[in-house]
Amino acid sequence: MKTTQPRDKPNVIPETFPPPQISIWRHQHILDLDSFTKEEIDLVFEITDAMMEVLGREIKKVPTLRGTTVATVFYEPSTRTRASFELAAKNLSTDVVNLDIPKSSVTKGESFLDTLRTLQALGVDVIVLRHSQSGAPYLAAQHLDISIINGGDGWHAHPTQALLDLYTLRRHFGDLTGLKVVIIGDILHSRVARSNIWGMSIMGCKVVLCAPPTLLPRELDNFIIRCHLSGISKEYKLEAALQEADVIMPLRLQFERQQSRLLPSLREYIQLYQLNSKRLSLAKPNALVLHPGPINEDVEISPEVAHSAQSVIEEQVTNGVAVRMALLYLITRGKR
Amino acid sequence: MLEKIILSSEDIQRALVRIAHEIVERNKGAHELVFVGMQTRGVPLAKRLAHFIQEVEGITIPVGALDITLYRDDLSSLNLKPIVQRTDIPANITDKRVILVDDVLYTGRSIRAAMDALIDLGRPKSIQLVVLIDRGHRELPIRADYAGKNIPTSRYEEIQVYIKEIDGRDEVAILNRQENRL
Structure with a gap:
């Protein structure tokens, strides 16, 4: 079982010798x-x-x-x-x-x-x-x-964003193999999610995509099979997705790309999918919270989670x- | 390719002990010294020198590692960039006497890069250079303050330094590449 590092300890970078070619x-x-x-x-x-x-x-x-x-x-x-x-x-x-x-x-x-x-x-x-x-x-x-x-x-x-997300995880966990990452929210419009799906799959993470069905692209299943991506799964219920999570990444709800009728109401979305302290406590105790920014505060993430000790948003x-x-x-x- | 051993493990040990004494003598002690080894084989050499001096002088000496890749003068002519290794200097070098350690001194270009790198990190009181082998052929006005052995070489020869911490054995060999140059 993988454990997160205590938060007060400095980041330990694994030393590799000989260095990669x-x-x-x-x-x-x-x-x-x-x-x-x-x-x-x-x-x-x-x-x-x-x-x-x-x-x-x-x-x-x-x-x-x-x-x-x-x-x-x-x-x-x-x-x-x-x-x-x-x-x-x-x-x-x-x-x-x-x-x-x-x-x-x-x-x-x-x-x-x-x-x-x-x-x-x-x-x-x-x-x-x-x-x-x-x-x-x-x-x-x-x-x-x-x-x-x-x-x-x-x-x-958005490959450079995905690489910096992966690098942030490496600083905290060392090895990324087997980490459970939950990506929440507007996956349909998210280039960050798409690049992260590739990157995290390559690095051996288990990725759970969690969103209302309208924001989870339907072609995703085909895409995952066609590209031989491993370790990617879907979950509509946030509470279930967060169990045993090492990393949680709520995505910005992209109002500028929202077509109408994808969400019944913003309030319902917040009620079901906002990452707040109560939901964060369902994940592993030291789970990290990442966000690609910019944040819609109090929409996809509550302010107390965004600024909590588990948040590495500024470090990203x-x-x-x-x-x-x-x-x-x-x-x-x-x-x- | 012919490989001729020019320094044995005992030779290397003796040279390092002598250099350690010279460093203490020239600097009248060890209290202001910071050792900086150049990646890759300069790092274990710096650690060993600092260790000898610590035993003699009874004080702890900071030892760092320096990678000069980001300061090389030939980067824009290379199609494949070299890997950048760790730079980790544990002490502030400002007003310290920096003992820079490398395995082989050749054109002097890596030492130029190392000095630029060090000066970006602080303003040392002095920088002194230790090399295990000085093989000549300088292209810049740079010389070693302490050298294990001067070995006049031709440009077709290659000096190969093996260090126990990295290569499993201590040895310096000279290789002639000439017969391979067809």
Whole structure:
């Protein structure tokens, strides 16, 4: 049986020697975790450990990627992903261009690909892309020579968020094999859930998806079978799902993507699916609470749970910078 | 490939004991010292040196590990990046005498990177360099303050240091790669 670490003890990172081989890394782009192996995710974690050390310094900057340029191109609003990528890039001494879409030539009708091609021609090495259309980063990766990092595409994928979630779990549990993770709520619209399903399945977690039937995509069963994903199950009743849980991740109810009639009423959703202290007590005593943010306080999570000792929501944000530093380090290639 | 043993386990032990004494002598004691081993084989060497000095001087000396990957000057020319190993310096190095330890001194480029890394972590009173083997061929104005053995080499030769904590045995060998260069 797996036990969580007592919360007052410092995080223990398992020391691996010899370190994993970098030669297993095959990615030019970070599009989704479906193309990752467990060894590659372990490699990202290993590099992330080193980046965490940089973040712990008084001067959080290393000269590693001097001379490379990263552009953030966000067609959808974002606070943490964009700021996190910008800080990650700057910590590694890259130059950063933030394309402000509403003030860019996109408003004059410049196409998606032309916008990205312009950035490529300007000498950008990596584009971090967020787009409301699922698959947009794949299109970009097909047509450009430079690296694309998916910063969230539609309902489809948010691989860097999933990696930082997995890394946060690793800091607390060490080994992720057999951890019971309960993902609650708006799974239908959640790219975070989709990437986490891949990542957690690869790392050997048991994932329980818990939501009202209207928010659990019907094609999920086929998807799980077709992709040979193991350890994924569905549960409509939250109280049942939370039994023996090591990790609980309520998702933001995405009002901006809600079509009508998916929920009878918000109040009913809160009554049945909000993670509150009483429900949290059904999980293992040291279960961790994660949330990809931003939070609708008092909707999917109660304020006392969001700010409780079991919540690692702020830690996720810090870890996110280190994970993104590791990914930037791994995908930038030689120029000379 | 021919491998010739140039330092035995006893030779390495003697060299480290001598260097430990030189360090204490030059620094008039051990009270301001922080040992920093360079990943990978510099780390156990630093631990051993600190251990000898602790036995002689009777005080605890902090020993850290430094990985220089993020400071390398050839990163932008590499297609496959090297793995970044742990950096863990347990003490604040500001106003301390840092004893930097590596197994082999060659071009001097890793030492340049290590000094940049150290200075990002604080402002040491001094940085002194210990190497087990100095094989020549410097490309930067860097020299060792303490060397186990100077071994003039050709560029076609390779120095292989084996350290018990990592490789299971203590030994230094010289390899000639020339006959493989067809």
